[in-house]
Amino acid sequence: MRRRHGLVTIGGALVAAAIASGGAVAAAPAVPVEAGEASVAGTRSVLHLPRVPWEGGSAYWSRFPEAHRAGWDRASFFPTALWYGSCNPDQYVFDKAHGINTYAQCNPETTYDGLAAARMSTLFTPQGQPARGGRVQVGTLLDDEVDGRYEVEEGLAHMRALARQYDVARTGRFTYANWTGSILTGDRSMKVSTDYYDTVDVNSVDAYLLSVPQCDWTYDGQWVGSRYRVPAVSSWSSGHVGLPISQTSCRTPSSYGKLIDLQLEVNRARGQRGPLWGVHEVISTGGSVNGYRQPTGAQVKAAAMNSVVHEARGLMWFSQAPDQADVSDCVSGDAFRDARVDPSSCGAANVAAVGEFNHFLQSLAPVINTRSFVWSFGPGTDTMLKVHRGAAYVFAMAQDGGHGTRTFTLPPGVTGRRVVVVGENRTLPARGHTFTDTFADETAYHVYRVQL
Structure with missing residues (x-):
């Protein structure tokens, strides 16, 4: 996750399409139920819908003895990791209070006893x-951004x-690597992407599109296109035809779900269903100068939710910014540490939002760790559908960085007439198998619960 500037590669024409009305999507085929899935009470008999390809949710971690011992295969667990932690007893308390349960890296002198007492994973x-x-x-974090630091054969x-x-x-442990955004672009062939992804169990990509200017590729002041590939099917959950990372929406939270879509295509190309983690900046990696932008707390939260809606199986938070004053106007080696020591620090508000x-x-987590159903709720919606304990859960945002009113068409088998908006202390009526809600801006997201 080192700060770097990518190369420009101009691909083919960008194509966008949307599903015009609610309904199941034939393009995403049903996937056989995997071990343990039939035990989810009522989901197969109530919702006769295809399911997304997946690696098994929280049960995936049971194949790794050390992750199993640490409780990663509990349905109530979802990985929320910090890329580089300050890792001392005071910081453990602060980080846990902000929902961090895992450190990718820490200071070399970090001790096992302190981490064990804090019940932190590494x-x-x-x-x-x-x-x-x-x-x-x-x-084990094997390495970071190898695709951007080595020639292909040397890196592999x-x-x-x-x-x-x-x-x-x-080791009894899973392996993890993070790649640069270039691995999802015309800079690399799909074969290179799949070869790199095959080297580890868990993959992620860092492309901090809320902050960096690199998605706005221009030549002589003219827009020349996106360097990113165009996904064929968006998330398998909403069933929408894949939307490109475009000029108009590339610096919105919606791009983070598209990055997950592009990685799902790498998984499909290699015939694997390994977990993908969303990587998200807490603060801008370049401050607010030289084309960089400082994201708001609302944008940071929305980008993370968009990754989850598109089937991310964990989150990795990057909380650093360069230490040169002429590069960044919000310098930090660890925004979480800065926020603990100085609540008025430049990244403190975003750290609170992340928490x-x-x-x-x-x-x-018990809902997210179930297998999603494929269903399109209607035009302009970006959604994930789950069923847990007799209720359907709809994780929703407006599509492609949009906003405004959206109408949701519920699938057959969801008969409740009262829609609970989770965590917002409000309900909506469901009439004629539909309900309507408003998304104030690109950062708005809602989770709806409806009885079956």
């Missing part, structure tokens, strides 16, 4: 950790060597 080996059974290190050889070294049979979102998300 993707690195702290000092004094037992070789097995420590319930702290659940996975490097990753494959690390994969052999940290194979689950040796609010993490707790909201974790309160819904």
Whole structure:
């Protein structure tokens, strides 16, 4: 997640399409029920809809002994990680209060005992950790942005060597790597993408489109197109034909779900269903100068929700900004640490927003960790449909950075006439199998609960 400038590659014409009316989508085929799925009470008999391809939700982590010991395979657990933590006893309390449960990296002197007492997970080996059974290190971060730092064959050889070294049979832990946004563009072939993704269990991409100017590719002042591929099917949940990362909406929260869509296509191309994590900036990686923008707390939360709506299986928060005053007007090595030490620090408001979102998300983990149904609720909606304990849950945003009123058509089998807007202390009537709600701006998201 090092700060860098990408290369420009101009691809083919951009194409956008939308589903004109609510209904099941034939383009996303039904997937056989996987082990344990039939035990979800009533979902198969009530909603006769296709299901999204998935890796198994929280049960996926049970294949890794160290993650299992740490409770990652509980339905109530959803990974909300911090890329680089300050990692001391005071910070553990603060970070947990803000919904962080995992550290990708920490200071080299970080001790196992402190992390264990705080019940924090890591993707690195702290000092004094037992070789097995420590319930702290659940996975291993193999490397970061290898696709942007090596030639392809050299990078693949490097990753494959690390994969052999940290194979689950040796460590009991899953492996994780983060890639640059270039791995989803015309800068790289799909074969290169799949080869890199095959080297680890969990993949993610950092492309901080709320903050950086790199999605606005121009030549002599004229827009020349998006460097990102165009996804064929958006998220498999909403069933919408894939929307490109476009000039008009690239710097909105909607782009983060599109990044997950593009990674789902890499998974489909390699025939795998490994978890994808959404990577999100807490503060701008370049401040508010030289074309960079400082995202608001509302934008940060909305971008993370859009990743989840598009089937992200975890979140990685990046809370750093360069330490050169002429590059960033909000310098930070760890915005969480700064917010604890100085509540008036430049990133404190966004850290608070991240905490609010993490707790909201974790309160819904038992729902999110179920397998989604494929259903289009109607034009202009970006949605994910779940069923949990006799109720349908609709995670929703306006599509493509839009806003305004949207009408949702409920699928057959959802018969409730009262729609609860989760966490907002309000309800909506469902009439004629539809309900309507308003999305004030690009950052608005709602979660609806309707009895079956």
